[in-house]
Amino acid sequence: MxxxxxxxxxxxxxxxxxxxxxxxxxxxxxxxxxxxxHPAFQALIQEGLQAYGSVYGSSRNGNLQLRIYEQAEAKLAAWTGSEAALTLSSGMLAGQAAIRQLMLDGYEFVYSPDVHPAVWHLPQVSIPAVSFEEWVENVVKPSSFQDTAKVCVVTNSVDALRGKLYTFDWITRLPDDREWVLLVDDSHGLGVIGEEGKGIWGQIPSLPHVRIIVTASLAKAMGLPGGVIFSDKITLQKIRSTAYFGGCSPIAPDHLYAYLHATxxxxxxxxxxxxxxxxxxxxxxxxxxxxxxxxxxxxxxxxxxxxxxxxxxxxxxxxxxxxxxxxxxxxxxxxxxxxxxxxxxxxxxxxxxxxxxxxx
Structure with missing residues (x-):
């Protein structure tokens, strides 16, 4: 304690x-x-508040939609280099929306040391008590998942508790005989790590047999009360089509207005x-x-x-x-x-x- x-x-x-x-x-x-x-950032939020009010409590899947969500998501995706982005009202919700979709798709989950609870698929999961490097060596062994066709490897982009960044070159060693998803929580990296703070996306190798999903809180470096998922358009459309996403109130639009004008x-x-x-x-x-x-x-x-x-x-x-x-x-x-x-x-x-x- x-x-x-x-x-x-x-x-x-x-x-x-x-x-x-x-x-x-x-x-x-x-x-x-x-x-x-930051006074200038607060001023932009005030402008957004005048334009959009304090909250938009409707479903993002309703028959009347605010264009600012698509505008902000397009900017986030272009900035990080991902194909698409989807915002939610918190980083925890972003992580859970991604995890729940992968559960429905039948993936087995493998967790890295100290992975954030936002991307746990149960209240308690098996978190290995080894170093990140030892965990990687176990994951890339061809014999580790012989009977599993679909594996989701879940990790953070950084060990924020101990100030340590992770590298992801090891995913090139994942065997191509099964479907892989790499799910990375970038809550403490987005806005801070990578080229000009663009986060982990651009540092992850692109491989045909590994689908990448990156989730993040926007309430840390980005200063926005919400969360985001980065991935390919098909993956994000599946998540958006769920009742879990459709029943969620979205991030407050006044803050997205500030984001759009705060480059x-x-x-x-x-x-x-x-x-x-x-x-x-x-x-x-x-x-x-x-x-x-x-x-x-x-x-x-x-x-x-x-x-x-x-x-x-x-x-x-x-x-x-x-x-x-x-x-x-x-x-x-x-x-x-x-x-x-x-x-x-x-x-x-x-x-x-x-x-x-x-x-x-």
Missing amino acids: NSASYHQITHLPNRTIELDGKTYLYFSGTAYLGLPQ DLYAEAYQRLAYNVRQCATQLASLGLFNASNALFPVFYTPHDDLYPFLLQRGIFVYSFAYPKPTDRANTRIVLSAWHTDEDIETLVEACRVFAETRR
């Missing part, structure tokens, strides 16, 4: 938070691009985030406290859970709690955002340096 206490605030976090009458630097959360508190804001925020990660990575790595973070990924994991109260006493609030279940071990990590300044990072690094000195 995580020993860190839980705190409540009455405002949306920015680069700082107000807690018990004191200002803390905030290095937590998942708003990697800093958009929820420059996303690009600028990505560049700022990349700059912040470069500024921080070398200095933190030299302290020996953190797992080596992949290039341009804004999460720095440490096994030293006592870093959390140490930094808290010095006015710095970082991520430290059990996840995804309250009974899991605490996970302590520093999370960078585009909203952090050079001075914020200097303050953080210096405090971590003092902590490291106490451990020597």
